[in-house]
Amino acid sequence: MNNPLALIIDDEPDILELLDMTLGRMNISTRSATSLGQALELLNQQHFDLCLTDMRLPDGDGLSVVRHIQQHCPNTPVAMITAYGSLDTAITALKSGAFDFVTKPVDLQRLRELVNGALRLNQRQEAPLIEESDDPIQGSSPPIQQLRRQIAKLARSEAPLYISGESGSGKELVARRIHALGPRACHPFVPVNCGAIPSELMESEFFGHRKGSFTGAVADKPGLFQAASGGTLFLDEVADLPLAMQVKLLRAIQEKAVRPVGTQQEQPVNVRLLCATHKDLAVEVAEGRFRQDLFYRINVIELCVPPLRERREDIAPMARRILTQLAQRAGVEVPHIDPACMERLSNYRFPGNVRELENILERAFTLCEGDTIMASDIQLNASPLPGEDSALRQIDSLEDFLDDIERKALTQALEETRWNKTAAARRLGLTFRSMRYRLKKLGLED
Template structure:
């Protein structure tokens, strides 16, 4: 068991550390809330012990932050006499138990062991359920979180855009979970994944006898999502012929099943997402402008991970906790060098790529902390530039910058210098591409 003790009193830290070691409990210590945050981002802990009164970031704020960031380990609060109201607040904010100074170390250890055991059991039971939280505290993510909070309270249609793997589905679920239809269903439909000829009946359902093979009535997704949220994923793949039908449904808030006449009211909240550039598609006539404006009431644009590398330590810590639960692994964290390497890695596959890198490292590492050498970032770059057959077999001997430069040249070559197309293929914005062309002094 590994715990983090956060207390500004040096003698409590050293005393408890010694006491814990007798109990075979591995204990890291932090002297204030800020250094605790840093340590929590870098290692996984089974429990956290937090002193309430500390200079800088106090215990209460630390507890709030822990829960807001999705840490689910038990928290025990350490308070002094006369802080009972604070103690109550701390329990409300998500602490699991408390001890009052001066406390009996024995009593603390018993509480700790019970809580960790109960929490492990709970994780075991919930193991299969993937409750992803939206992690990140970069300015961009904080802004997105506040838009989500506001949007969730209204019934406005939300359009989420961002590259593949940036977390569009996580955001969609978060909106649902914070909304007043959270007890209703969340129905995702992957527009791109359904054959065009089935899409209409999937969305709208049909009456018995509507067409050959319609042997009984079938409800469509719009109806199934009633009282909940309909998540139209990959909306950019919606065929033009269906776009006009969707538009009508969104405008009139009513629909009919295929082969039916009955007008069925739609009362599902609509969230749509795409990794395509809808504005561009509208210009080219591939996406209806009127539908675009209908969907684009609230817009959430998730920036690529490489443009918010401040999120990487928290995300990495979160992913390792999530995966070690699934893989029942004892890997607890990263070396500072590994975190630095991840922060400077040029992600093309965003958080999904980060998850893959970490999962691979967890399988291959021999140690309980993941180091740079376990990360294999180079092959991740070449993999995420999958279409890049032009890369020579000597790729391993070359630097990341060389790989990136080659990928850009190859993409520009394939698209005959068309920067928009090339940037789409590379999964970077056109602006980023142009600045890279300058940076690498690529002659066209």
């Protein structure tokens, strides 16, 4: 079996020699290029298992190499070598399709980890271990097909990934699939619900602690970063992290190291970070609840999981699959779904998404008396999603509804101005005469 072949692109002889020696000791053959033109010529001549390129080249930049490889040999992992502190450059490279990056001066341990990860990725592509039937992402609608394509592409990268989507839409399943398809699949996948950890225990839970560092610390304990070593750390509901913890998380991400509670020594960590939340992180940043610098660091690439209501054609096959799983666990025949019941499910908005569909069907499976689930066996939440048709369902008279809104606004303005009608009118953008008219019409005039 031939040794893997790597292309090294850098115009500094010392860096070329260092990379060549390091990869040679890993039984990896190398070819070298000192310019963009020379690199593109080599890439057109033969296949490489890995490419390492400097950002700054005499006749161009490393991003041109990344884009060329993405277009002409997308199965070749390419990593960027950047100057120390050039985080923006590294992020640009990751967004352009780079597998990972390493900074100068090159840390050889970090380089070896990167190279091994890239080669594992190639091995998985040549001998895929995961069958289509193992895919936890259910459905075949266009949005789901697009999601699968994005997952396959992002699994090849080491870039931090932000998974957005509504509650119950399957963000953790997406994170697990990305991990399973990537080069870290043989290492742990560690999911963390950030909202479920008490704030006073967060630092210890994330970074670990030393024996005796606080009351109750009866032994050394590794943190979540250490538990995910070599694998993937999935931070769900990351928006729930308190600001103080956000600062420490940012440092851990940037330095690729953590400091356990009770020690002054930092420990290097090697994890891929995936984050998710059902909240709008941009809004959280704008309102001061989430740090902007952390947002930019974890949101290198965003992947949006579509809500169930945007892929209605998936509801019927998903319902049958869920009922099949329930029946298998119970050791009984799979019940049928009455057409009227299926129509009702297909027309429902599913504010709780896939998780709500599972709960509805599990309840119906448990309570239905025959071998068919009828429309009367399912209980749907009468409250639709906010901002949609929730108000309309409660309106008997549009005029009364609007009068009620106006009455509440007028009363609030009067209370805030201590019932000074002139000031209240000004606050609402009304003339005093219009204010008097509205108060009288609504029975608020004394």
